[in-house]
Amino acid sequence: xxxxxxxxxxxxxxxxxxxxxxxxxxxxxxxxxxxxxxxxxxxxxxxxxxxxxxxxxxxxxxxxxxxxxxxxxxxxxxxxxxxxxxxxxxxxxxxxxxxxxxxxxxxxxxxxxxxxxxxxxxxxxxxxxxxxxxxxxxxxxxxxxxxxxxxxxxxxxxxxxxxxxxxxxxxxxxxxxxxxxxxxxxxxxxxxxxxxxxxxxxxxxxxxxxxxxxxxxxxxxxxxxxxxxxxxxxxxxxxxxxxxxxxxxxxxxxxxxxxxxxxxxx
Amino acid sequence: xxxxxxxxxxxxxxxxxxxxxxxxxxxxxxxxxxxxxxxxxxxxxxxxxxxxxxxxxxxxxxxxxxxxxxxxxxxxxxxxxxxxxxxxxxxxxxxxxxxxxxxxxxxxxxxxxxxxxxxxxxxxxxxxxxxxxxxxxxxxxxxxxxxxxxxxxxxxxxxxxxxxxxxxxxxxxxxxxxxxxxxxxxxxxxxxxxxxxxxxxxxxxxxxxxxxxxxxxxxxxxxxxxxxxxxxxxxxxxxxxxxxxxxxxxxxxxxxxxxxxxxxxx
DNA sequence: GAGTGGTCTAGACCACGGG
DNA sequence: CCGTGGTCTAGACCACTCA
Numbered sequence: 001x002x003x004x005x006x007x008x009x010x011x012x013x014x015x016x017x018x019x020x021x022x023x024x025x026x027x028x029x030x031x032x033x034x035x036x037x038x039x040x041x042x043x044x045x046x047x048x049x050x051x052x053x054x055x056x057x058x059x060x061x062x063x064x065x066x067x068x069x070x071x072x073x074x075x076x077x078x079x080x081x082x083x084x085x086x087x088x089x090x091x092x093x094x095x096x097x098x099x100x101x102x103x104x105x106x107x108x109x110x111x112x113x114x115x116x117x118x119x120x121x122x123x124x125x126x127x128x129x130x131x132x133x134x135x136x137x138x139x140x141x142x143x144x145x146x147x148x149x150x151x152x153x154x155x156x157x158x159x160x161x162x163x164x165x166x167x168x169x170x171x172x173x174x175x176x177x178x179x180x181x182x183x184x185x186x187x188x189x190x191x192x193x194x195x196x197x198x199x200x201x202x203x204x205x206x207x208x209x210x211x212x213x214x215x216x217x218x219x220x221x222x223x224x225x226x227x228x229x230x231x232x233x234x235x236x237x238x239x240x241x242x243x244x245x246x247x248x249x250x251x252x253x254x255x256x257x258x259x260x261x262x263x264x265x266x
Numbered sequence: 267x268x269x270x271x272x273x274x275x276x277x278x279x280x281x282x283x284x285x286x287x288x289x290x291x292x293x294x295x296x297x298x299x300x301x302x303x304x305x306x307x308x309x310x311x312x313x314x315x316x317x318x319x320x321x322x323x324x325x326x327x328x329x330x331x332x333x334x335x336x337x338x339x340x341x342x343x344x345x346x347x348x349x350x351x352x353x354x355x356x357x358x359x360x361x362x363x364x365x366x367x368x369x370x371x372x373x374x375x376x377x378x379x380x381x382x383x384x385x386x387x388x389x390x391x392x393x394x395x396x397x398x399x400x401x402x403x404x405x406x407x408x409x410x411x412x413x414x415x416x417x418x419x420x421x422x423x424x425x426x427x428x429x430x431x432x433x434x435x436x437x438x439x440x441x442x443x444x445x446x447x448x449x450x451x452x453x454x455x456x457x458x459x460x461x462x463x464x465x466x467x468x469x470x471x472x473x474x475x476x477x478x479x480x481x482x483x484x485x486x487x488x489x490x491x492x493x494x495x496x497x498x499x500x501x502x503x504x505x506x507x508x509x510x511x512x513x514x515x516x517x518x519x520x521x522x523x524x525x526x527x528x529x530x531x532x
Numbered sequence: 533g534a535g536t537g538g539t540c541t542a543g544a545c546c547a548c549g550g551g
Numbered sequence: 552c553c554g555t556g557g558t559c560t561a562g563a564c565c566a567c568t569c570a
Contacts, residue, residue, distance in 0.1 A: 016558060026476055042536070053560050055321075058537085066332040066486055068473040075536030075568055199523045204352075205471035205491035205514035207334040210292055220332055223489030223514065225471035248471035248489065257465045282539060308555070319541050324556085341549060341555030 017052045021060030029069050029080055040070060040078040068221030068249070084249045085153065117158075119151045123178040125167055132164045135230045135241045143167040145176060147185065150215055157216045160245040169194065169239060186231070186240070194239040196231035203227050205248070212245055223248040283318045287326030295335050295346055306336060306344040334487030334515070351381075351419065354520045383424075385417045389444040391433055398430045401496045401507045409433040411442060413451065416481055423482040426511040435460065435505060452497070452506070460505040462497035469493050469519070478511055489514040 015023070028034040041049065046057045061078060064070045070078045128136065128144040138144065149161040163185060165175060174181060175188050186196060208216065208224045216224075224245050231240040246253075281289070294300045307315065312323045327344060330336045336344045394402065394410040404410065415427040429451060431441060440447060441454050452462060474482065474490045482490075490511050497506040512519075 018558075030476060044536090053562090055561085056559055059558080062328070066473075072537065074538075074566085075534095077536065197524065201519075201521050201523065203469060203491070203519040204517065205489045205512075207332075207487055207489060210296060220329075221473055223471045223473060225469070225491075246471075251470065253467075253469040255467050257467065258463065284539075310555090319543090320556095321542085322540060325539080327556095338556065340547085340557075341553090343555065 017050060018056050018059035018063070021046060021050050021052070021057065022063040025060075025064060026067070026069060029064075034080050036080050036082040038080045039076070040080070042077055066221045068223075071219070086252050087153075087158075087250055088252050088254045116155075117151065117153050118155070119149050119180075121178045121180065122148050123176055124148070128164060131228070132241045132243070135228075136164065136166055136238050138166060145170060147175065147178075157247070158250060159247060160212065160215055161242065162245075163240060163242040165189070165240055189239060194233050194237075196239060197234050198232040198236070200230045200232075201227065202229075203253070208245070216245070216247055218247065225251055225253065227253065283316060284322050284326035284329070287312060287316050287318070287323065288329040291326075291330060292333070292335060295330075300346050302346050302348040304346045305342070306346070308343055332487045334489075337485065350515045352518050353419075353424075353516055354518050381419045382421075383417065383419050384421070385415050387444045387446065388414050389442055390414070391442075394430060397494070398507045398509070401494075402430065402432055402504050404432060411436060413441065413444075423513070424516060425513060426478065426481055427508065428511075429506060429508040431455070431506055455505060460499050460503075462505060463500050464498040464502070466496045466498075467493065468495075471514070474511070482511070482513055484513065491517055491519065493519065 025034070025040065034040070040046070040061075043054050043057045043061070046060075047054050050057070050060075061070065061072075065072065065078075069081055071081050072078050124146045125143055126146055128138055128142065132138075132144060133142070136144070143166075144164045145167050147163045147165070151158045151161060170176070170189070170192060173188065173192055175185055181188055189196065204226050205223055206226065208218050208222070212218065212224060218224075225248055227244040227246065229240075229242045229244070230238050231242075232238050291300070291306065300306070306312070306327075309320050309323045309327070312326070313320050316323070316326075327336065327338075331338065331344075335347055337347050338344050390412045391409055392412055394404055394408065398404075398410060399408070402410065409432075410430045411433050413429045413431070417424045417427060436442070436455070436458060439454060439458055441451055447454050455462065470492050471489055472492065474484050474488070478484065478490060484490075491514055493510040493512065495506075495508040495510070496504050497508075498504050
């Protein structure tokens with residue numbers, strides 16, 4: 001029939017019904033009236049609560065799904081998204097000294113404990129992705145070695161770690177082996193005469209690309225944190241570009257700065 | 267009628283039609299067959315292309331909207347999402363210039379780029395949000411001063427910058443004024459006897475909360491980069507907690523490291 | 533088997549903005 | 552004005568999983 005939305009006589013409200021549903025339940029979730037893990041009413045029940053048909057109910061629920069607030073678990077219903085493991089990811093260079101007791105406890109709480117990590121490594125030789133070519137200063141036709149790792153925790157995908165090296169630089173080296181390199185690829189690079197003494201880090205947030213969705217098994221409403229590292233030799237030659245793709249809900253990057261403090265990290 | 271999806275005889279394919287539509291156009295977008303700013307066919311035309319009804323077409327398009335790949339612009343159609351300003355955000359510690367008149371390095375940066383920055387400042391005294399209370403080591407009943415800034419570039423919302431201070435610490439000081447503090451709030455804090463000599467940075471990616479959606483005027487498929495800074499005095503007392511909420515599509519955090527190189531930033 | 537969400541149809545009327 | 556997307560109805564059949 002398409003009677004449009006329910007307008008309260010004389011009122012200005014014109015919020016679509018499915019938005020009203022989303023607003024209502026979003027509020028319940030952020031105020032923790034509904035806590036992580038709690039079940040929402042069924043689509044049917046919501047339809048009765050708001051006097052709307054199932055299609056409209058689903059429009060409203062889809063909003064919340066895409067905001068990452070709820071997850072559908074058929075045939076058990078919709079659930080407020082549980083808090084996932086939040087892995088604190090300390091950055092190499094920054095010291096991790098005992099901070100205040102509060103901070104320590106807080107760090108402990110969030111650190112991975114008693115989990116079983118695993119990873120899968122593969123190596124390809126490919127034309128570089130645009131951003132990688134840019135950072136490594138490569139030209140049309142140049143090839144790179146892509147050393148790709150998928151990391152799991154308790155068999156759940158956790159993050160991607162793809163490192164790219166100019167093929168010309170490392171051809172014939174062990175970096176091409178799709179196995180773990182105990183002393184680290186950076187050391188291996190150094191042994192080839194390309195020690196890195198400087199790095200540029202880029203961090204951004206975005207929705208995952210199709211490939212990332214597949215590899216990390218991501219659902220809707222799940223952004224990723226992308227951490228790109230470009231390493232330079234003493235001659236300022238870029239020799240490595242690593243792209244870390246971290247599942248947003250499972251990671252917090254953490255680092256620490258001491259004195260110098262120009263203050264305004266804004 | 268609900269005939270279910272089109273199954274190719276003898277084939278295993280069982281991908282829902284709306285997913286097929288999304289897959290098809292997602293591919294065109296990531297391969298740049300459709301470039302940013304290009305218009306997609308109308309819902310009607312897509313329905314004919316895939317032999318599905320409008321409702322199903324809309325399901326497919328909604329997927330792409332929520333992935334941040336396309337934006338609907340009624341009544342002109344759907345468009346491949348244009349690239350937005352990506353502001354490289356250098357972190358304080360690595361900046362070249364010495365603490366220039368603190369006032370607004372942010373605004374300076376923007377002006378240099380030929381943009382017109384502006385900001386709106388407001389100050390409230392409130393019970394601290396949970397995460398802030400945790401970081402500042404506050405107890406139930408304690409109050410904080412929330413110094414909130416919304417920053418705009420060319421009148422478009424750009425990011426949020428909310429700083430929290432224990433009310434007990436700064437009551438009566440100029441930090442309570444909802445105006446710019448030329449020498450910087452950190453200097454003002456220092457003048458009160460709370461110079462910060464250490465800071466902990468946390469960075470994460472997530473979908474925006476309702477409040478953030480409002481303040482930053484965000485649409486679907488637009489995650490935020492959250493940068494939280496906690497500042498400590500020489501006595502390791504936390505005196506400031508700043509929460510930066512950056513629109514994902516408009517920011518890249520950038521920083522640089524030299525030597526020391528523990529290497530594995532993984 | 534019963535009940536949940538997943539997919540799809542075939543209509544309808546509305547709101548908005550560019551020509 | 553007209554075409555676009557925005558909202559909504561009232562059905563239908565399917566797939567999965569849990570009791």
